[in-house]
Every structure is written in C-alpha cells, then in structure tokens.
Amino acid sequence: MTQQNTRLGIALMVLTTFIFAVQDGLSRHLAENYSVFMVVMIRYWFFAAFVITIATRKAGGLRAAAATSQPLVQGFRGLLLAFEICVMVTGFVYLGLVESHAVFATYPLLVAALSGPVLGESVGWRRWLAIAxxxxGVLIILEPGFGVFSPYALIPLAAALMFALYGLLTRYVARKDSSATSFFWTGTTGAVAMTAIGIWFWEPMTAPDWGWMITLCLTGAAGHYTLIKVYEVAEASSVQPFAYLQLVFASTLGILVFGETIRLNVAIGVAIILCAGLFTLWRAQQKAQES
Incomplete structure (x- = not known):
C-alpha cells in the first residue's frame, strides 16, 4: 500500500503545475511560428516514447499495459486529449496565456455538470448553484454584448469542455482498467492520430526552435511523471485545489515573457470561477466522505 504524504503531494502538484505552465509558454511560442498540428505531433512522438518506456518497465510489459476490455472508449479518450491540446494551443496563439487559462479554469465546473449524464453521479443543488x-464568471470574462466580444474567446471554452469530458471518461474506464493502461492508450492513440494529421503540415524549423521543441517534449514528460508521483503519495482530493496554480504560473509567464495584460473583467471573472470551482471540489470531497 502506498504511504500517504499530503505535504509532499502538494509540493509535487505545485511543481507539476509550474512545469505545465512552462510547457504552455513554449507551445505558444512554437505555434505562433509553425503549424499547431506539427508542434503537437512532435510533442506526441516524445510522449508516446515516454509512455512505452514506462510500460516496458512494468510487470507484464507492453502486452499488460495495452490490455483492455474497452478499447473504443480508451481510443476515444486518447483522440479527445490530442485534439483538446490542439484547440488549447490555438487559443494561446489567438488569445494569449492569460485569457485562455482564465476561461479554461471552468473545466472542474464542467466536470461537475457532466458527471451526472456521463457517470450517473448525483449532483446536488449546491454544486449546481456553484456551476451557475x-x-x-465566464460571461464577465467574455463580455458578450459589449461590442468587443471575440469568437476566439470560445476556443479555450471548447478546450475546457473537451478536457472535462476526457477527465470523466478517464474515471469511467478506471472502473475496469488500471491507470497504467489508460496512460498507455492516451499516449499511443494520440501519437497515431496526430501523426496522421500533422505530417501533412510539416515545415522546416530553425535550430533555436528545435531547442525549444526538445525542451517542450522534456517538460511534457517531466510534468506527466511528477503528476503520476503526486497521486502515488497523496489523495487526489487533498491536492486537486492546487492544480489551479497553473493559471497563476501561466498568467505570470504571459505577462513577463509575452507582454500580456490582465483586464479588470478577466480578474473578476477568474476570481468568481476559482471560488465556484474550489467549492465544487470541496462538495465532491464531502459527498465522498458521506458515502
């Protein structure tokens, strides 16, 4: 049995969110100069190699990692995450890190809203109120009807919806499959799909940008590794609120590196979303303890 160490788990989650924020910054830089599909494809090549390496070191090897009674759902999960990454990186290009992450912060609320129809879980009126x-907060960020609304603002909202569905399907397949199996299918199916698309968008990359591309791949592997360690040493409910720090780190990068700004309506909207999201996490934890 894995020994629980909440303090270490929180520290690892903070590190994980920082790594993923750096990854987002690198993705924005590369996608501004090259095809999003090509950038995500190369990233997935490294990710798939990492996943396969991890699988070969586990008992049973690749055969055990790939074994599943629900290949269609596992495959769909992998495709969904790959396309979500493409959508989110596109959002970084058109909206920047600050506003993309501000809207994407709604995904825990979407998870709560969709957990009923997807997983058959009960969502009480308190969580529905928090979701509303x-x-x-999202409407405050998007400012519909004020003459400055950009349809690009819907890009990270679509990514949040896709990521929420991916998370719910991950919980669904976990009823029968191990986390190692889900991890394997996520990396391999995503790599196959992105190669089928991205290879048509190949373009020459400069030597410095190849350096950034390699760094992006390394941060991806490092982030997934630390995230695995997070859930090995601590309960998900105790560390999940700290995942919101990715918004803080990514926004800081957006401001310091890319010269972005935080508009007042975005700050207010984010504060509302974070409070609502943290409440839904707390209520989910309370319901789990009651049951």
Missing part, C-alpha cells in the same frame, strides 16, 4: 455562478 462559475459561468457568470
């Missing part, structure tokens, strides 16, 4: 309040 959270989407008021």
């Amino acid at each position: 309040i959270g989407f008021v």
